[in-house]
Amino acid sequence: MAVKTGYWNIRGYVQPIRLLLAHAGVEYEDKRYNVGPAPDYDRSEWFNDKFNLGLDFPNCPYYIDGDVKLSQTFAILKYLGRKHNMAAKNEEEQIRMDLIEAEAIDMRTKWSTLCYIDDFEKMKPDYIKNVAVKLKQVSTFLGSHPYFAGQNITYMDFVMYELLDQNSQLIPGLLDEFPNLKEFHAGIGALEKVAAYLSSDKCIKYPFNGPMAQWGGK
Numbered sequence: 444m445a446v447k448t449g450y451w452n453i454r455g456y457v458q459p460i461r462l463l464l465a466h467a468g469v470e471y472e473d474k475r476y477n478v479g480p481a482p483d484y485d486r487s488e489w490f491n492d493k494f495n496l497g498l499d500f501p502n503c504p505y506y507i508d509g510d511v512k513l514s515q516t517f518a519i520l521k522y523l524g525r526k527h528n529m530a531a532k533n534e535e536e537q538i539r540m541d542l543i544e545a546e547a548i549d550m551r552t553k554w555s556t557l558c559y560i561d562d563f564e565k566m567k568p569d570y571i572k573n574v575a576v577k578l579k580q581v582s583t584f585l586g587s588h589p590y591f592a593g594q595n596i597t598y599m600d601f602v603m604y605e606l607l608d609q610n611s612q613l614i615p616g617l618l619d620e621f622p623n624l625k626e627f628h629a630g631i632g633a634l635e636k637v638a639a640y641l642s643s644d645k646c647i648k649y650p651f652n653g654p655m656a657q658w659g660g661k
């Protein structure tokens with residue numbers, strides 16, 4: 444099998460890449476590195492590979508397909524978007540994708556800061572308030588479009604699916620206020636190959652985060 448991805452044995456940054464590959468019907472090796480137990484969280488399995496993969500910027504997630512060797516989640520997603528016809532098709536779609544990409548990165552940073560912070564319980568109420576405000580904007584932006592770029596599915600839909608999924612597991616019922624986001628989330632999860640992947644034992648449903656996280660990692 445020529446195509447290989449590598450990441451920790453969690454959902455983390457790589458899950459949208461896994462979902463896109465499932466939707467595109469790509470067979471690949473999904474290398475998952477284990478983190479050792481507390482208190483040391485031994486990462487040597489990854490460090491044994493890290494500098495021997497031919498990556499310009501050794502990191503995980505990574506994606507290897509013959510001479511194409513990439514790290515950086517969005518470099519991988521954009522490459523796969525072009526390769527599997529899930530990139531922007533015109534300027535209007537590109538603008539929407541650039542905008543929602545930047546918002547998704549901001550949202551993910553806030554989400555993971557909360558998940559890993561020692562003061563998780565203290566910070567959570569503010570996070571809940573802020574994420575609802577942001578999701579209102581995201582919901583208005585999606586409007587009645589089926590996908591975030593507009594009429595065509597793109598890699599950003601897998602990023603947004605994962606973000607909505609993470610947040611609605613952290614805050615049950617979160618999407619009830621936003622019927623179009625709920626419908627979008629259900630629609631991506633129901634895509635034939637994605638649904639088959641999600642219900643298979645190949646898919647990591649949990650954990651979202653590493654074992655040192657306060658939420659979603661244990």
Ligand SMILES: N[C@@H](CCC(=O)N[C@@H](CS)C(=O)NCC(=O)O)C(=O)O
Nearest residue numbers: 455456493502503504514515516517
């Ligand atoms: N900007 C990078 C961040 C990647 C990153 O932070 N990877 C973390 C896991 S979430 C890691 O453990 N990298 C391994 C390392 O730095 O050796 C991306 O989007 O892919």
